[in-house]
Amino acid sequence: MAALGSPHRLAVLTVRLTDRGEPQWRADYQGMTAVTWSPLGLRCGPLDFTGGLTVAGVGPVRKSTEEYELFTRPRRRVKTEFRERTVTFRNEAGALLELDLRCGDGGVALRYRILRPAGDAGQPLLAGEERTGFALPPGDAWLLPYHRPGPYTPAYEDLFQAVPVGAAPGKCRGPGPADGWSFPALFRLASGKLWALLCESGVDETGCGSHLSAGESGLYRLRFPLAGEAKKSVPALGQSPAQPLSRLPWTSPWRAVILADDAGGIVTSTLPTDLAAPCEVADTSWIRPGRASWSWLSIPDRFDRDTFHTFLDFAAERGWEYSLLDAGWWNLPLQEMATEAQRKGVRLLLWGDSTEMYDPVER
Numbered sequence: 001m002a003a004l005g006s007p008h009r010l011a012v013l014t015v016r017l018t019d020r021g022e023p024q025w026r027a028d029y030q031g032m033t034a035v036t037w038s039p040l041g042l043r044c045g046p047l048d049f050t051g052g053l054t055v056a057g058v059g060p061v062r063k064s065t066e067e068y069e070l071f072t073r074p075r076r077r078v079k080t081e082f083r084e085r086t087v088t089f090r091n092e093a094g095a096l097l098e099l100d101l102r103c104g105d106g107g108v109a110l111r112y113r114i115l116r117p118a119g120d121a122g123q124p125l126l127a128g129e130e131r132t133g134f135a136l137p138p139g140d141a142w143l144l145p146y147h148r149p150g151p152y153t154p155a156y157e158d159l160f161q162a163v164p165v166g167a168a169p170g171k172c173r174g175p176g177p178a179d180g181w182s183f184p185a186l187f188r189l190a191s192g193k194l195w196a197l198l199c200e201s202g203v204d205e206t207g208c209g210s211h212l213s214a215g216e217s218g219l220y221r222l223r224f225p226l227a228g229e230a231k232k233s234v235p236a237l238g239q240s241p242a243q244p245l246s247r248l249p250w251t252s253p254w255r256a257v258i259l260a261d262d263a264g265g266i267v268t269s270t271l272p273t274d275l276a277a278p279c280e281v282a283d284t285s286w287i288r289p290g291r292a293s294w295s296w297l298s299i300p301d302r303f304d305r306d307t308f309h310t311f312l313d314f315a316a317e318r319g320w321e322y323s324l325l326d327a328g329w330w331n332l333p334l335q336e337m338a339t340e341a342q343r344k345g346v347r348l349l350l351w352g353d354s355t356e357m358y359d360p361v362e363r
Contacts, residue, residue: 002058006103007081011259013101013108015040015087021053023089023099027108029259032190038135038219042097042112044250045125049089049097049114056096059086064102066274072289074268080104082274102254107271109256111202116248127244132222132255134198134212139165139189144182146211147174149228154211156182157300165189166218179226180213186266197258197266201275206246207253222255290321292349303328308337316344324349 001016012028016037023040026033041050066080084102091097098113112130142160146169147153153174161170165187169178184199198220203209213221225242244252254275260266281287293315295307303326315323323346325337341348356362 002055002085002087002101004061004083004085004101004103006105006108007063007083008105010105011103011108013103013110015099015101015110017053017055017089020051022051023049023053025110027257027259029194029196030261032194033137034189034194034196034257034259036135036137038133039131039221040099040110040133041131042114042127042252043129044114044127044244047091047093047095047097047114047117047125049091049095049112050129050131052092053089053097055087056090057088059088061085068273068278070270070273071284071287074270078270078273080106080270080274102275104271104274106260106265106269107256107258109201109254109271109275111254112252114248114250120248122247124245124247125250126241127224127246127250127252130210130222130224130252134220134257136165136187136196136215136218136220137189138218139187141165141167141188141215142186143169144185145169145172145174145178146180146182147172148176148179149226150175154182154229160186166215168214168216178214180211180223181215181220182211183209185212185220188263193261195260195263195266197269199256199258199272201254201256201272202251202277203253204277206250207244208242210253288321288347290347291315291318292322292324293320294324294326296324296326303332305332305337308332309340312337312341312344312346315346320346322347322349324351326351 003012003014005012010030015025017023024037025040026037027035043050062084064082064084068078070076070078082102082104087099089097095117096115100111102109141163144160145158158173172178184197187196189196208225211223213223230242256271256275258266258269258271293311295303295311299307312323325348329350338348
């Protein structure tokens with residue numbers, strides 16, 4: 001068993017192996033259980049790290065500090081202290097899996113790193129399964145259904161549902177029944193004394209956006225994208241699978257839990273950006289954060305000139321910086337709209353399908 005506490009011991013993350021060599025983890029906050037013993041493990045190509053593991057090493061506790069600037073809230077200057085350590089597992093074939101643990105006073109996180117075994121030919125490996133789970137005690141939850149693949153789904157365009165921990169998704173706006181829940185997932189536990197937000201961070205081109213199972217018996221299992229989510233093969237990138245694909249060594253995204261004793265602590269947390277890699281954009285002077293009016297949220301089935309003017313005026317009257325034009329703006333007199341927005345001191349944002357941006361012809 002290996003444990004790691006945050007700088008002021010508010011949060012504790014613990015890892016262990018079962019008698020069958022299956023890795024598990026748990027998280028506690030100020031003496032309250034946030035995540036009970038939950039599964040870990042990974043399959044990547046022929047490498048199986050789901051059972052039969054032994055501990056090859058437990059690294060020393062290290063201190064680290066994340067210090068950077070944000071363009072927007074919750075605060076401009078961020079400085080977060082962490083304690084971290086690495087636990088190394090060996091599977092029955094002798095391959096090594098490193099589990100990075102990170103613990104701050106406002107949350108915990110973990111990620112996998114598969115080392116390159118001797119004799120590896122350097123061929124890309126597909127991560128077919130990740131067994132990470134979040135087993136939560138009884139409480140309340142506010143969760144967004146995860147839509148099954150369709151022409152425009154999954155798209156995170158639904159309403160959050162207030163349900164007890166472990167409840168399956170109700171009726172959703174996507175095709176068919178929902179396939180579990182989306183990240184982020186908010187919970188109120190310990191009779192309202194503990195708040196937790198499940199999320200992920202550090203997703204790059206070798207990873208994928210993931211989601212959660214329905215939470216049977218309070219266990220929310222991590223799920224990779226469904227078949228049909230990779231809608232296009234991008235010529236510049238070759239065939240793009242939905243699952244993570246990388247040569248070794250490979251590092252997974254962070255699986256994280258923001259922890260607080262009130263909802264405000266969730267809102268003001270910077271844990272997702274603390275865990276993410278530093279920004280690679282050198283010149284950020286063109287980025288102008290702001291508030292935007294947006295018709296699609298309340299009137300998704302109508303977008304015409306009158307609707308545009310209604311929401312443009314809404315933004316102008318409140319001193320908001322932007323108004324977002326969603327699907328269908330290409331059928332409207334854009335020059336006229338831009339001129340009117342400029343006259344009222346509002347800048348326009350245009351919606352676009354991100355998959356079209358990968359293909360030079362469509363772009």
